[in-house]
Amino acid sequence: MRTMKNLCLILLATVFLTACGRPEGGSSRVVLENKGSDTLVNVAQAWAETYQTVNPNMAVAVTGGGSGTGIAALINGTVDIANASRQIKDSERATMVESGTTPVEHIVGFDALAIFLHPDNPIDEISTAQLKDIYAEGGAVERWSQLGVTVPGCSSDEIVRVSRQNNSGTYAYFRDAVLEKDDFKLGSRDMHGSKDVVDLVMNTSCAIGYSGLAYATHEVKMPCVISAGSDSCIAPSVATALDGSYPIARPLFMYTAGQPAGIVKEYLSWILSEEGQCIILAKGYAPAVDVECSAS
Numbered sequence: 001m002r003t004m005k006n007l008c009l010i011l012l013a014t015v016f017l018t019a020c021g022r023p024e025g026g027s028s029r030v031v032l033e034n035k036g037s038d039t040l041v042n043v044a045q046a047w048a049e050t051y052q053t054v055n056p057n058m059a060v061a062v063t064g065g066g067s068g069t070g071i072a073a074l075i076n077g078t079v080d081i082a083n084a085s086r087q088i089k090d091s092e093r094a095t096m097v098e099s100g101t102t103p104v105e106h107i108v109g110f111d112a113l114a115i116f117l118h119p120d121n122p123i124d125e126i127s128t129a130q131l132k133d134i135y136a137e138g139g140a141v142e143r144w145s146q147l148g149v150t151v152p153g154c155s156s157d158e159i160v161r162v163s164r165q166n167n168s169g170t171y172a173y174f175r176d177a178v179l180e181k182d183d184f185k186l187g188s189r190d191m192h193g194s195k196d197v198v199d200l201v202m203n204t205s206c207a208i209g210y211s212g213l214a215y216a217t218h219e220v221k222m223p224c225v226i227s228a229g230s231d232s233c234i235a236p237s238v239a240t241a242l243d244g245s246y247p248i249a250r251p252l253f254m255y256t257a258g259q260p261a262g263i264v265k266e267y268l269s270w271i272l273s274e275e276g277q278c279i280i281l282a283k284g285y286a287p288a289v290d291v292e293c294s295a296s
Contacts, residue, residue, distance in 0.1 A: 029056075030263060035063045036070020036083035037169050038193045039111060039212040040252055043283040044083055047271055050279060054270060058263050064193070067169030074103065074255055080264050082255040085111065085169030085212070086176075101257040108271055110286035112213040112236035113174065113248040116162075116201040117221040120152045121208075125233040127226040128178055128247055134159055134208065135174075136182040144206070153205030161188040162200050162209030170194065173250050174210055210248075213241070214284030242286035252285065 034044055041064035048060035070082035071092050088103050096103050115126060121144075130147065133139040141147065143157045151157075163184060164171040175181060191197045194211035201209040202219040213236050216222055224233035227247035240246035260268055270276050278293035280286075 032060045033079040034081045035079045037067045037085045038064045039085040040083040066167035068167035084253040086172045106254045107251045109252045109280045110241045112241035112246045114213045114222045114236040116209040126223045136179040160207040163188040238286045
């Protein structure tokens with residue numbers, strides 16, 4: 001009877017820790033594991049650092065690796081929250097359901113997926129149709145002269161396509177929204193992170209790349225984008241991501257295994273509070289809810 005009682009207590013403790021984080025070593029402080037999207041990793045780290053002042057008894061361990069990596073860790077039960085810049089796939093959802101859990105989606109902000117060019121590139125506007133011709137398998141555009149421009153410093157005239165690795169939510173979103181689910185052409189430079197995309201474009205006259213607006217710097221150029229059937233060219237910004245006018249705007253997600261409870265629920269509620277949403281705004285993303293943030 002005593003053995004059975006002890007077993008029940010162990011099982012209850014396991015359930016509690018799964019819902020509410022994991023203990024750190026032998027201390028009473030709890031660590032919440034948060035992993036996934038490279039697009040979200042900087043703001044996730046800022047949330048984690050600030051939240052330590054809100055709840056000093058909890059630490060948030062943040063790692064990147066891509067949306068697919070985060071969701072895989074959620075499926076395996078090794079993280080409490082998975083960050084994603086794309087929606088969970090049907091196959092991923094089915095795997096979780098088969099294992100007895102249901103993924104719950106939390107929209108924590110919005111992002112404009114910017115197109116990056118070398119600053120010497122004369123292009124000021126580009127269409128989603130042109131982007132598809134540049135990036136998609138079978139697309140006819142391989143040289144800048146086909147778009148009617150000569151790029152200083154790009155003597156080869158070749159378009160150097162900079163992309164993301166296929167475990168990235170940004171890669172998946174660009175394929176779905178811009179390539180209309182066609183495959184990417186072979187031969188692109190597939191970068192591990194968003195910062196790597198910007199760095200390569202900045203240093204390569206012939207290059208074009210894409211990634212989250214928050215990674216933009218003064219060393220790259222961002223053309224406005226024209227969507228199919230529209231005459232308006234919309235620049236990427238927090239405002240155009242929020243109102244949906246920018247053609248390549250997307251929501252940013254956090255996923256939990258089932259409805260969050262305990263400190264996981266408290267943490268997500270704080271992220272969607274004014275304090276948490278002002279942090280994501282300061283990092284260059286549009287907030288998921290209406291907030292008033294000070295200029296500082």
